[in-house]
Amino acid sequence: MENRLVNSPSASPAPSLAAGEQELAQASTSLIDTDTFVDPELAALCRESAADGAVLLRNDGTLPLRGGSRVALFGRVQIDYFAVGYGSGGDVNAPYSWNLLDALRDGGQVSVDAELAATYTRWCEENSPDEGTWGNWPRYFEEMPLDAGTARAAATRADVAVIVLGRAAGEARENTLTQGSYYLTDAEKGLLDAVTSTFTSTVIVLDCGNIIDLAWLDEYGEAISSVLYAWQGGMEGARAIADVLTGAQVPGGRLTDTIARHYTDYPSAVNFGGLEHNNYAEDIYVGYRYFETFAPDTVLFPFGFGLGYSKLDMVPTAHVDGEEVTVTARVSNAGTEHPGAEVIQVYVQAPDGKLGKPARTLASFAKSRRLAPGENESLHLTFPIASLASYDDSGVTGHRSAYVLEAGVYTVFAGTDVRAATEVATFTLRELRVVEQLTEACAPAAAHPFQRMILDRDDAGRAVIGWQDVPTREVSRRERLQARRVPALEPTGGQGVTLVDVSEGTATLNEFVAQLSHEELEALTRGDVIMNSPLGTPGNAGVFGGITASLRAKGVPPITTTDGPSGIRLSAYASLLPCGAALASTWNTPLVRRLAARHGAEMVRKGTHVLLSPGMNIHRDPLCGRNFEYFSEDPLVTGLVAAAIVAGVQEAGVAACPKHFACNNQETNRNVNDSRVSERALREIYLRGFQICLAQARPYTLMTSYNKINGVWSHYNDELCTTILREEWGFEGTVITDWWMQRAGDPDFPALADDAYRVRAQVDVFMPGGWFDHVNGDFDASAASSLLDSLARPDGITLGEVQRTARTVLQLVLALPALKGEILRNSRERSPCGRADSRS
DSSP, rough: OOOBOOOOSSEEEEEESOHHHHHHHHHHHHBBBOOOOOOOOHHHHHHHHHHHHHHHESSSSOOOOTTOOEEEEEEGGGGGGOOOOOTTTTTTSSSSSHHHHHHOOOOHHSOOOOHHHHHHHHHHHOOOOOOOBBBBBOOOOOOOOOHHHHHHHHHHHHHHEEEEEEEBTTTOOOOSSSSSTTTTHHHHHHHHHHTTTTTTEEEEEEEESSOOTTHHHHGGGOOOEEEEEEEGGOOOOOOOHHHHTTSSOOOOOOOOOOOEGGGGSSTTTTGSOOEEEEEEEETOTTTHHHHHOOGGGGGETTTOOOBBSSOOOEEEEEEEEETEEEEEEEEEEOOOOOOBBBBBEEEEEEEOOTTTTOOOOOEEEEEEBBBTTEEEEEEEEEEEEGGGEESSOOOSSTTTEEEEEEEEEEEEEEEETTTOOEEEEEEESOOOOEEEEEOOOOOTTTTOOOOOEEEEETTTTTTTEEEEEOOOOOHHHHHHHHHOOOOOOOOOOOOOOHHHHHHHHSSSHHHHHTTTHHHHHHHHHHTOSSSSTTTTSSSOOOOESOOOOOHHOOOOOOOOEOOOOOSSSSSBBOOOOOOOHHHHHOOOOOHHHHHHHHHHHHHHHHEEEEEEBBBOOOOSSSSSSTTTTSSOOOHHHHHEEEHHEEEHHHHHTTTTOOOOTTTTOTTHHHHHOEEEOHHIIIIIIIIIHHHHHHHHOOSSSBEEEEEEETEEEGHHHHHHIIIIIITOOOSSSEEEEESSSOOOOSSTTTTOHHHHHHHHOOOOSSSSSSSTTTTTTEOOOOOHHHHHHTSSSSSSOOHHHHHHHHHHHHHHHHOGGGGGGHHHHHHTTTOOOOOOOOOO
């Protein structure tokens, strides 16, 4: 077997970015653990998932390639294959990573033209790609110049041409409307011209983590036989694509984003990339909700679309029973040669009412098993009518701050994509129903007004875009917080109670917390200052919990976090998984959960406790640099795929940490950018996926985002992290910050700043725990002072609030099976109690 050993780039990140990332990048490439073992089941699931997520966009019968076909492979990315994107979500020390040339040769199903392969191999060796530095990674690799004579010669030796085009994306920067990023380069266009003018059958493989411009497909028309969106499938991704090309696997993917004809067709295009803020003016009309309502003619490939190798028939029926809708779909493989699987998608059109609704909203989905020719399967999809409710943030229905079902006719559609779905049922609500009465939270500030898109109708009843002022906040935050009272435990001083005692039931957690000093309580609210903490597995993202000797003496172990989601980012080899976009495109949550469960088992072997995954921000705009990590433009797909990952990872007794909560929809100036969004769009689009994930999978931890939401940084946002997250959704886990916060004072309580401001919001842990001093280029461990100083003031943070956060962190320690042994070991090896020192 021939493959490539691929490690993360060793170059240091750009000094303008966080020095902690630079330090970790260097640490993660200094391999301390050189064990290259990969669980065979995990590798097999990676390969299966990558194939199941590959989306076939066009096919005239050229695919799958026939056994023994002579194939000419074009494009340097056949060798310099992008396995995944760059940054904390992809920089994993994979023990191996296949490229497509090697994978097709190894598969032995087709004959790869040796002369052309040698030409590309030689050129790639002489023109090694520049992997870049942190935040300055390549978006593409320069293509090998191809003359027409080389293409003509290859055509005499081969039956089919396969062109591999690749794009990379990464953290801390966006894709751009330039050649080599969103658009093809002149060299790539020349490659397409040379090959399509010579070969009668040309297949395009898109090795891309993000959506790119595909308008050029229309220019080539039938000259391009097949188009496969491969995404980036990790270390086994190229082998998975070789399986799909040769028919060993079927392309199981369906689009989780709409692909429009032009970038300017996306409703976010005019409000993306702002340095200070972005107005989410498209409101709830994100992705297909916009296109199917207002601009269906601008769609190149609709949401949910994807082809297979066989003809699968789907016959849906539906009935409404009380408060539920059930769709039954009988899927049959009517083909004679190839197996296939189908994704059944159920959409609903709600009545316009006073709020206005999209033409289609995804209500449920399910994927059939792989059906052999002649086989069939019946799928049953049930969803509550209440899940169709819309949020009234203006009071236009008479119920401000409530989810309501407006009166009228609801139409249910079922099919294989949003455009192909046909009507299967209707039901009528005679009067408005209030599904859930809530309270205003995170509403836009009156100081920053903007208008949002709404549904209007012309004289002929056609949907047209209207505009209205976004409702602004009316609730006093100060009064809301003053009404909250957090009772304090009476401090008892050292009582000799250990966390082992609590774990064994001989003492209560309150008794343990009551004996902690102010310094110990403070230490539980932050990490160990730096990334790659010596208290954790080498190459870790940071450590929290037992970060002082006195806490460890009481049995509190350090909790090790590691970057994800495409693998475990450590100073060790670890499996490189398919990117988030690839996993979501499977629409196969049971498969994703099985993969995540094996990944969780690898976490245990590698010695980490919290995986900073899944990334689940909405694909608001195709240029967002981290879309490859995320799942979809749709919150239901996002929430259910994320729930599968969380549930799978946590089967192993470790924690998943969904991120970034919330509205981290661009990388440009992400640390200071303000996402200005209506409360309706926030709840229906940008928070709903998190709500679904938390309800279904109960993650132990959650990470806030860098950005502001309507003027308030997420890591200080009590309405986001207390009102919505804890009071409305009932979340009981630990909330951590993304790495490093922005210093700020509480605008309503002057005695609170920085960590005191954060703790009041119930953002429990500041990670990695220290401020970065850009002047001196070093870390400042003074995070403790802002909390302790405020605690000492009568109008500052209260003891009860700090104890509440400490309890939350300790509950995480007690809840994680992977930490049970650590609790016992720390207690047995404890040093004298009562000493609140720094890291040791």
